[in-house]
Amino acid sequence: MRLKRLRTAAQIGTICLVILVPLANKKGFTFITGTLYSLAVGPVWITDPLIGVQTVLTTARLDAVLLLSLLIPVFLAFALGRVFCGWMCPQNTISEWADRVAAKLGITRLFRPQPRALPRTIVLAAVLTATPLVGFPLASLLSAPGLISAQAGKYVVEGVVGLEAGLIGLIVVVEFFLVRRAWCNYLCPVGGFLGLFRLKGTLKVVFAEDAEHVCGKCRACVDACGLGLDPLGGNLYPLCHNCGDCVGVCEALKERGKPLSFRF
Amino acid sequence: MQSRFLRPPGALPENEFLATCIRCGKCVQACPYGTIKTASLLDGVTVMGTPVIYARDRPCYLCMKCPPVCPSGALKRGLKEKEQVRMGTAVIAKKECLAWQETLCRSCFDDCPLIGEAIIMDNELRPVVDDKKCVGCGICENVCPVDPAAVAVRPGGKG
Numbered sequence: 535m536r537l538k539r540l541r542t543a544a545q546i547g548t549i550c551l552v553i554l555v556p557l558a559n560k561k562g563f564t565f566i567t568g569t570l571y572s573l574a575v576g577p578v579w580i581t582d583p584l585i586g587v588q589t590v591l592t593t594a595r596l597d598a599v600l601l602l603s604l605l606i607p608v609f610l611a612f613a614l615g616r617v618f619c620g621w622m623c624p625q626n627t628i629s630e631w632a633d634r635v636a637a638k639l640g641i642t643r644l645f646r647p648q649p650r651a652l653p654r655t656i657v658l659a660a661v662l663t664a665t666p667l668v669g670f671p672l673a674s675l676l677s678a679p680g681l682i683s684a685q686a687g688k689y690v691v692e693g694v695v696g697l698e699a700g701l702i703g704l705i706v707v708v709e710f711f712l713v714r715r716a717w718c719n720y721l722c723p724v725g726g727f728l729g730l731f732r733l734k735g736t737l738k739v740v741f742a743e744d745a746e747h748v749c750g751k752c753r754a755c756v757d758a759c760g761l762g763l764d765p766l767g768g769n770l771y772p773l774c775h776n777c778g779d780c781v782g783v784c785e786a787l788k789e790r791g792k793p794l795s796f797r798f
Numbered sequence: 799m800q801s802r803f804l805r806p807p808g809a810l811p812e813n814e815f816l817a818t819c820i821r822c823g824k825c826v827q828a829c830p831y832g833t834i835k836t837a838s839l840l841d842g843v844t845v846m847g848t849p850v851i852y853a854r855d856r857p858c859y860l861c862m863k864c865p866p867v868c869p870s871g872a873l874k875r876g877l878k879e880k881e882q883v884r885m886g887t888a889v890i891a892k893k894e895c896l897a898w899q900e901t902l903c904r905s906c907f908d909d910c911p912l913i914g915e916a917i918i919m920d921n922e923l924r925p926v927v928d929d930k931k932c933v934g935c936g937i938c939e940n941v942c943p944v945d946p947a948a949v950a951v952r953p954g955g956k957g
Contacts, residue, residue: 555827556827559827559828560827560832562830564827564828567824567827567828567867568822568823568824568827568867568869569822569823569824569827571820571821571822571823571869572820572822572824572869572870574824574867574869579869581820581822581869585820585822586820588820589817589818589820589870592817592818593814593817593818595871597870597871599869599871599875600869600870600871603869668844669813669816669817670816670817670844671817671819671820671821674820674821674822674847675821675843675846675847680821680822681847683823684821684822684823684836684847687823687826687827687836688823688826688835688836688838691826691827691829691832691834691835691836692832692835692836696836696837696838696839696840696846696847697838697839697840698838698839698846698847700839
């Protein structure tokens with residue numbers, strides 16, 4: 535379960551980042567500044583690709599600094615898939631942990647659709663189409679990780695959070711009672727956009743059986759998937775965000791010859 | 799469009815600013831004085847998340863740390879000289895102003911960062927704002943002893 539421990543550390547690390555950066559900035563330490571919309575680590579600027587592209591759409595201008603800051607996340611997505619979602623995004627962390635609580639409590643959701651990428655793609659297309667029409671950055675308003683970190687910053691400066699923080703609460707309630715993992719699976723435009731950066735060689739979960747890699751049909755991977763996907767069925771992308779939980783349990787159960795693995 | 803809000807130094811004209819600002823909050827964090835606040839959903843969907851300054855609570859001290867951190871260029875990153883800031887213009891309400899009502903007061907004149915330029919005292923010792931020099935930082939609005947302040951910055955949206 536080394537993978538899982540690493541990932542939990544990354545998730546908690548991101549939450550710490552979101553809280554500690556504004557606190558450190560307030561004290562005058564400004565090596566890292568910003569939020570999950572746009573972060574500056576010393577001279578290196580990193581901006582959420584969707585947020586950058588939306589700004590190009592609203593302003594009809596190409597700002598070199600903004601475009602350069604998209605390179606790292608785009609490269610990361612091409613190389614490792616949507617690891618931002620699976621390993622960092624605080625909304626995913628919150629949803630995942632709430633989902634585990636719901637599972638412990640034995641809550642069955644009102645609606646139980648099969649996760650499909652189409653609804654999220656439609657939401658993304660709608661957001662990108664509407665953005666130049668309304669003339670303000672719609673995606674910024676709908677970026678859950680951005681909202682969480684910007685509201686953390688607002689809390690540090692002002693001691694209050696805005697009403698928009700309620701979106702996060704709304705997501706949690708909806709996912710708890712109505713649709714499991716509704717935001718990440720069906721709605722999130724940030725994740726939808728990151729899912730577009732995919733090549734043949736992008737890191738992926740592969741289920742492959744041969745003489746030395748045999749599936750014991752234990753289905754532990756299916757239970758392990760926090761998004762409710764089926765790693766045995768294939769066709770995981772773009773919904774899978776490479777969290778590695780399925781690969782992790784497969785490893786744990788079959789020390790040698792596990793059929794599930796990460797591959798480029 | 800006349801802005802309802804006073805924006806940080808270097809901000810683009812209001813409409814353009816609303817289109818360009820990605821609501822990331824970096825300028826909020828860069829402000830060492832806690833001057834820059836974040837507009838919330840209650841202020842309106844279009845302005846939610848944008849940086850605002852309430853000068854009466856805390857004005858801009860023109861340290862110029864926020865423009866260079868803006869990732870989208872909603873604040874002009876190249877702006878370095880505080881004299882070139884045009885966040886707005888201070889407007890004196892002569893009926894409320896102590897000096898204009900013949901009580902000695904020169905709080906705004908004394909604390910104006912563009913000393914003797916943006917606010918000058920006329921020959922009857924009454925403060926007068928020079929629209930061409932005033933940067934709109936709001937320090938005068940902050941220090942005015944009258945309540946509510948007899949001088950207030952009208953957001954200008956010219957950076």
